[in-house]
Amino acid sequence: MSILAIGTVAFDSIETPFGSADYILGGSATYITLAARYFTDDLGLVGVVGGDFPEAHLNLFRARGIGLEGLEIDADGKTFFWAGKYHYDLNDRDTLTTDLNVLATFEPKVPDARKDARIVCLGNLEPGIQRSVVAQAADPDFVICDTMNFWIENTPNSLVETLKVIDCLIINDAEARELADEPNLFKAARAIQAMGPRILVIKKGEHGALLFAEGEIFAVPAYPLEDIFDPTGAGDTFMGGFAGYLARVQRYDVAALRSAVVVGSAMASFCVEKFGPERLYDLDKQAINDRIQAFHTLTVIPSVEAL
């Protein structure tokens, strides 16, 4: 099944307590597609880069079956650049630099050949841009959307409109509380679902993720990692694994969604093991299967003797 992913393609400079990396490949669409490609061979990316974006990076996508017909190359512009610094707890980060560059005037155009994608992934971007992609797509089965505190605070009305045209919102716990203006996460979830998305995934970093769908709640822990080198892109990687699994099974029922949350969590757990998206480049299929299986071992409750 086909997936269309829109988001940023970027250069990132990242500093963590365990090291740093300069001007490496980054961006939400990068992580989404690099994770999703293990689960589908019909995958297109919509985004923009500048003339400074190296051919080697383009080839990295192409070699992994990621269609770049929708990647605009603005030869006179510079690629979006983000620099950030993580502290010891890795749950919080400081943004040091955000140079929008070619992203400042970005108007995404979905190539004709990609308009019939069944699943659309809206990486974190201005909500109006996200909506314009949904409008260009030809009645997709399933639209998945990310957002962030910046849009919640600065473009709330536009975000509310976007929430009406999506099937599934994936955000983190702080964003959920802020979006719903409600400290209790379960009340916040109910309020957000009332805004539009019938499916909601709340990511909680080292504490795992929650799925709200069809009146059920599903909780999955994060994979236990003793060494987390770089959390950058983990949320986007989650979305890529989540969407990829749905494309693979071609179902959106609550059982498929639960499994997709586990797959997203597994892919995210690989992402953080190295700097940037590097760990996602050439994962072994067996390693992915084993990581997914480990979530069963991690969570299975033996039968409990009733009183």
Add this chain to the structure above:
Amino acid sequence: MSILAIGTVAFDSIETPFGSADYILGGSATYITLAARYFTDDLGLVGVVGGDFPEAHLNLFRARGIGLEGLEIDADGKTFFWAGKYHYDLNDRDTLTTDLNVLATFEPKVPDARKDARIVCLGNLEPGIQRSVVAQAADPDFVICDTMNFWIENTPNSLVETLKVIDCLIINDAEARELADEPNLFKAARAIQAMGPRILVIKKGEHGALLFAEGEIFAVPAYPLEDIFDPTGAGDTFMGGFAGYLARVQRYDVAALRSAVVVGSAMASFCVEKFGPERLYDLDKQAINDRIQAFHTLTVIPSVEAL
């Protein structure tokens, strides 16, 4: 199977954003025994109260089959008093008052009839006092211990000695990180197990709990609650449900321990639904069974299609 629980029996004054309560029944041994009593009818409490402790409270324990032979009543003293205030996120609290009163000179004596208890629960107390109870017991099968940041910081050497004579430590995530001096929770767990306890449970409040046993990690989420009125005693209630379930099934293997973590989590989820221990007084057996069953629904991962 028999359980002996030592800890505080107290008056608590509690303020939360949802209300307040003055001089209500509290203390770690109170919550432990009120939760454990649903699972065993051979349950003794060791602690101390003052002459101000009302007969009605004593009868509350007695009516629920909790043996008070080990509860010392210091007629000239006053009962331990704690006052605390919770803020909106309910994960953190300020201690407003701690009046040790009769607790200041407490030297626990385990009654002869309770010395052969198979499971010993050491509620949060000075580590040397906890050790003295283990020394008085007649070779119990399973010793479970709680502690807190105060003892980690102020009596580290004594705490290290106590960790050598217990089977299972139950602490929260901040305490685990502090005890091991390690920000990564999984590395911290390994370091703590190397100090003595072969089994470790790390409580993470709204994010659930982790069990480390026999080289396995088990993660269980917290029960989803839209209204948490008062978190006081939730951790002690967890220990009571955990120990109670082990006493009921008379096994300490990793499957029994996983189930016991779920039972502890279920009991804790009841505790926070009302102020103080009130919700634990007269729970319906079916309500407990249903709450435990809900953890299966909350966590079950459908089969995931392998790549």
